[in-house]
Amino acid sequence: MTGSIAAIGMGLAAIGAGIGVGSIGGKAMEAIARQPEALGDIRANMILTAALVEGAALIAIIMAFLVK
């Protein structure tokens, strides 16, 4: 086996972000189904929250690069 333990950290960060973005998307879909007229607001907030969660994962990945 080659590589470093940082790669495992990157994978864990991706899992965390995946769960986070998944639940954001799922909840947003539910909200849109419940209240289709609020589509625009929900979508904007969904993208924003997803970007924030994704940012955490990307920071973890950059950290993994740095400590490698």
Add this chain to the structure above:
Amino acid sequence: MKELRSLKALFYLIPALVMMAGFPVSLAAQEHNTTHQETSQTTGQEAHADSTSAGHGTDMHGDTAHEAHACHFHGDVVETEYDATSTAFHHISDANVYSIGSFNFPLPCILYAKGHGWDVFSSGKFNFDFFGHGEGRTAYNQYVLDAGAVKRIQDASFPSGEIALEGFIHENKVVDGENKEISYACYQGKHYLLESQSTADGGLFGGGITSFYDFSLTKNVVTMLLISLLLAWAFFSIAKAYRTRDNMAPKGLQSFVEPIFLFIQDEVAKPFLGHKWEKFLPLLLSLFFFILGLNLFGQIPFLGGSNVTGNLGFTAVLALITFIVVTINGNKHYWSHIVWMPGVPAIIKILILTPVEILGMFIKPFTLMLRLFANITAGHIVVMAFVGLIFMFGKLGESIAGGVVGAVVSIPLTIFIMAIELLVAFIQAYVFTLLTASYIGAATEEHHHAEKH
């Protein structure tokens, strides 16, 4: 209808443009092939000569057959294996040459080293290939151009002035448990160590502090100036349109910018900043349009590939601006909530709350810096990885069929990722602006219920 028709014409232009851009690439592949054959012949002869006259060539540094560690210019030899990681990092890092497609154009270099003084010259002095990798064949005043970036030879015995080099060596060495790439420049059979780039110089990860300061107008700086001028021109013309076309429907560029402007004003500035929104709106709009412009410019293929918002130094300065604005405008309540939170027992304040809040003051701009950098850099690396599939399958021009398969796989994936990146360009500009607004809003908010805490 007329506009639609002109759009259609543009649509037809795209394949033509792609083919034009692709032409130099295929040309490069052919050139690589021919040079490869020549070099393999010559190395064969040299190896032969070496075996007959044994003992000669102590200054040759190892054997010439061992190509990976021999002195050469990147453009003269074709590598036998494709290094996806280093290619991706080379393409996203800053450079002292501006490349359009595979063609390189010189940029001004402004360098300062202690005890050496200032050096102001064009990077054309390095005599790099107009069509190639941006490697200087000449050293100038102990500076060399390696993979598009200026590096300095630390050894004082290296002569000043214009010196013809024999090539570069790149080695991967493990220093203190870290894998580092160490580069040498070759001159008269000797190898001179090159300083590794620091993060501030555009070497994205690792590296150390260099002995010289690089104030050059690099690719990123030129792009920033270009985008600033473009935005200034666009906004002055839009402002003029608002003066002259009063009470008329927006037209042209005006109608593109107006919804974005109103969006930032109504959805970002007003809800987060309260009645002070007018004071900070110029800052928020400048941040938004500057980041957006650079994000979008960095997306354009073949046109410099400037990865400005994916450069830690650049995002650090943007985050620093946010930090300074927040710190200067922070009111009494903001500082009291950081230093001495009202309504909490003193022991908790001293042990937990105050340290955490003070850390949070710095973590906020820090995450702002990393978020933008990481999103843009990750997008570019993914695109580079997918484009790299072509070279991996095609074995760098040796296998045409493999290259075709790689292209078939990689082009749809690349287009898909670039579409996502287009979205990310807008989202990240928006997120940066929104978080800046929320930090400023939190710092300037007036608590009318502060006594009740």
